[in-house]
Amino acid sequence: xxxxxxxxxxxxxxxxxxxxxxxxxxxxxxxxxxxxxxxxxxxxxxxxxxxxxxxxxxxxxxxxxxxxxxxxxxxxxxxxxxxxxxxxxxxxxxxxxxxxxxxxxxxxxxxxxxxxxxxxxxxxxxxxxxxxxxxxxxxxxxxxxxxxxxxxxxxxxxxxxxxxxxxxxxxxxxxxxxxxxxxxxxxxxxxxxxxxxxxxxxxxx
Numbered sequence: 223x224x225x226x227x228x229x230x231x232x233x234x235x236x237x238x239x240x241x242x243x244x245x246x247x248x249x250x251x252x253x254x255x256x257x258x259x260x261x262x263x264x265x266x267x268x269x270x271x272x273x274x275x276x277x278x279x280x281x282x283x284x285x286x287x288x289x290x291x292x293x294x295x296x297x298x299x300x301x302x303x304x305x306x307x308x309x310x311x312x313x314x315x316x317x318x319x320x321x322x323x324x325x326x327x328x329x330x331x332x333x334x335x336x337x338x339x340x341x342x343x344x345x346x347x348x349x350x351x352x353x354x355x356x357x358x359x360x361x362x363x364x365x366x367x368x369x370x371x372x373x374x375x376x377x378x379x380x381x382x383x384x385x386x387x388x389x390x391x392x393x394x395x396x397x398x399x400x401x402x403x404x405x406x407x408x409x410x411x412x413x414x415x416x417x418x419x420x421x422x423x424x425x426x427x
Contacts, residue, residue, distance in 0.1 A: 225370060228362055229373055229377065232374065236377065236378060237381045240273075240381050240382055241385055245343060245347070245416075245417055245420050246340070248413045248416055249343055250265045250269065250340065250389050250393075251389055251393045253336035254389065255399055257336055258333075259390065261336040261337075262387075262393065263390050264333050264334065264336055264337040264340075265336045265339070265386065266340075266382075266383055266387040266390050268336075268337045268339075268344065269341075269344050269382050270379050270382040270383040271344070272340070272343070272344025272345045273350060273354075273382040274375060275345060276344075276345075276354055277354050277375055277378040280351050280354040281358060281375070299425075303422070305421075307418060310421060311414070311418075313410045313414030314411060314414035314415075317406070317410035362374070
């Protein structure tokens, strides 16, 4: 197998998946718009760490464990759905609250809270690992060399952080933050509704 072609195909398919709208996109956008650039970039970094954990699990056999013990995957899926519903409730509950004025201490705390929320969201979604496992099986050789495994993880890290960092930089800009401040009530309701629907879909799928 042509290793370069396999890695290129993997990079393209994975980037398209990362760029598709989903709960991760919603959370990074909301974090950057509310808490600023640093918080958004930390959330992007958290998304990368979570994706790396699932990619490593897919490479090294956790998908086999899920296939053998279906209840384990079900537990992960239910936990992920509940967490999405929790985030949706928080957004809907505080939709009417005014966007707080920047305060360095609050911003720092909010940044790390955003990091933790993003990491928990990514780690609570086993579908990420199932997707990665499926494209790894489809696009990579049956017994890839060790350097190829490392390259795959590097591609996942680059795609995840680059995409979410771009979103964070865009939505933490002054113009976008001003727009968000004016429309916060409705945008939070929309984003909360999207997260709630995704959580419900994951729960009943």
